[in-house]
Amino acid sequence: MISRLRGTLVQVHDQHALLENSGVFYEVLLPSALAERLRNDGSVDQGITFETIYYIEAGDRKSSHFPRLVGFTDPVDREFFSLFTQVPGLGVKKALKSLVIPIREIALAIETRDAAKLNCLPGVGARLAEKIIAELNGKTAKFALSRVDQPLAVAKTPPTPLTEEALAILSQLQYTRTEAQKMIETALEANPKIARAEDLITAIFKSEQQAKVKV
Numbered sequence: 001m002i003s004r005l006r007g008t009l010v011q012v013h014d015q016h017a018l019l020e021n022s023g024v025f026y027e028v029l030l031p032s033a034l035a036e037r038l039r040n041d042g043s044v045d046q047g048i049t050f051e052t053i054y055y056i057e058a059g060d061r062k063s064s065h066f067p068r069l070v071g072f073t074d075p076v077d078r079e080f081f082s083l084f085t086q087v088p089g090l091g092v093k094k095a096l097k098s099l100v101i102p103i104r105e106i107a108l109a110i111e112t113r114d115a116a117k118l119n120c121l122p123g124v125g126a127r128l129a130e131k132i133i134a135e136l137n138g139k140t141a142k143f144a145l146s147r148v149d150q151p152l153a154v155a156k157t158p159p160t161p162l163t164e165e166a167l168a169i170l171s172q173l174q175y176t177r178t179e180a181q182k183m184i185e186t187a188l189e190a191n192p193k194i195a196r197a198e199d200l201i202t203a204i205f206k207s208e209q210q211a212k213v214k215v
Contacts, residue, residue, distance in 0.1 A: 008047055029071065100121060106121070
């Protein structure tokens with residue numbers, strides 16, 4: 001298991017970084033706010049150490065599995081995330097997106113059984129909030145004492161007119177809002193310069209066709 005990785009930070013994207021170590025390049029998933037800080041504080045092209053979690057991600061097919069690394073710059077953050085993702089139903093990617101408030105506030109909500117606070121985290125509904133409390137209450141007091149007040153993830157911005165228009169079109173085509181949002185996010189990640197709803201719908205169509213070919 002890879003628990004720590006040291007090297008040169010070559011690139012930082014919205015949700016992952018590329019780290020070079022002795023000619024080997026590692027892709028490391030990052031919480032979005034941490035990625036943003038590394039981009040803006042001059043860390044690129046500098047030496048860095050990531051505290052990492054190694055896990056296997058299941059692909060679209062049952063036989064497809066991919067090794068992944070999640071990285072943090074603080075070992076306490078890594079320890080909390082490792083504990084947090086032990087909750088059934090709280091996968092790595094969902095957990096990464098949920099960290100929009102400081103870890104100490106999440107831990108405090110767990111220890112005080114504040115389900116409403118957890119329910120406000122992206123991807124965490126009422127049922128999962130109760131499950132988090134049931135699984136972790138009594139185990140996170142240490143993290144609630146942390147003095148770090150910066151969240152590890154950035155909350156997503158409200159929908160733009162472009163995405164709202166695309167949502168309306170997909171709704172007319174009988175897609176649920178959740179399905180439509182996922183389709184839009186996938187298309188925009190691959191085509192960030194799209195500016196018109198019709199181009200976005202075309203990109204979604206191509207993405208869906210490619211997904212069918214892979215199955």
